[in-house]
Amino acid sequence: MELIIDELRFPTDCNVILGQSHFIKTVEDLYEVMVNSVPGVKFGIAFCEASGPCLVRKDGTDNELVEVAVENMFRIGAGHSFLIVMRGAFPINVLPGIKDCREVCNIFCATANPVQVVLAETKQGRGIMGVIDGNSPKGIELDTDISHRKKFLLDIGYKR
Numbered sequence: 085m086e087l088i089i090d091e092l093r094f095p096t097d098c099n100v101i102l103g104q105s106h107f108i109k110t111v112e113d114l115y116e117v118m119v120n121s122v123p124g125v126k127f128g129i130a131f132c133e134a135s136g137p138c139l140v141r142k143d144g145t146d147n148e149l150v151e152v153a154v155e156n157m158f159r160i161g162a163g164h165s166f167l168i169v170m171r172g173a174f175p176i177n178v179l180p181g182i183k184d185c186r187e188v189c190n191i192f193c194a195t196a197n198p199v200q201v202v203l204a205e206t207k208q209g210r211g212i213m214g215v216i217d218g219n220s221p222k223g224i225e226l227d228t229d230i231s232h233r234k235k236f237l238l239d240i241g242y243k244r
Contacts, residue, residue, distance in 0.1 A: 085206050087213070090160055092199040094152050094169050101168040101175055101194045102201070102215060105187040108133060110166055111141045114188075117181035118168065119145070125178075127170040128153040134163030134209070146171065160201055162210040164189075176242075193217045 094100055110131050118127050128149030131141040140158050144150040149169045157167050170178070175194030182188055193199055197218030203210050225233070237243040 085204050088203040088205055088210075089216075090201050090203060092156050092160075092167070092201060094156070095171070096196075098149070098152075098169050098171050099173070099175050099194070099196045100170070100199065101179070101182060102165070102192045102199065102212070103167075103182070103188055104165050104190040104192070104212065105131065105185070106164055106189055107187045108136075108141065110185070110187040111143045113185050114166065114168065114182065115143045117185055118170070118178055121178040121181050122173040125170060125173045127168055127173070129166060129168050130154045130157035131166040132157050132161060132163055138163070160203065160210070160212070162201075162203060162212045165212055174240075 092100060092102065111129055114129050118125055126146040126149060128144035128146055128151065129142060130150070130153035133139050133141055140154055142150050142154050144153070149171060153167045153169045157165065179191070179194055183191065192212055193215045195217050200216040202213040202215065204213050234243065
């Protein structure tokens with residue numbers, strides 16, 4: 085077995101959700117979750133099929149984001165994994181529906197941070213062992229940091 089670290093590459097104004105599922109129908113069901121959770125959302129989905137023709141399946145509402153998702157998942161190459169790249173929505177808007185999707189087994193991350201994917205590769209193929217989401221802490225939150233956090237949540241519409 086070989087351990088490999090690869091980075092997700094996506095536009096800085098996007099959020100991503102990387103997960104694991106178990107069935108070719110994942111693409112259709114995740115598409116439905118996305119459009120029903122945030123009307124007008126821009127996104128792309130790519131899913132690595134793990135049997136049969138072993139294709140990267142794709143769908144979405146934005147061709148650029150579909151291609152970003154496909155390029156990442158083809159490179160990552162881990163069976164039964166999926167990537168959603170979204171613009172104009174936050175993971176918090178869609179995660180409940182994604183977690184309720186019958187095919188979804190695991191969510192590795194939901195973020196706008198830089199992401200490194202830790203992969204294991206064997207003769208059979210690749211699997212995602214985990215992710216490194218963003219950076220390590222640089223300190224402990226002070227009162228001024230708490231004020232900034234609360235203001236940020238107000239600014240993006242998550243607090244009143």
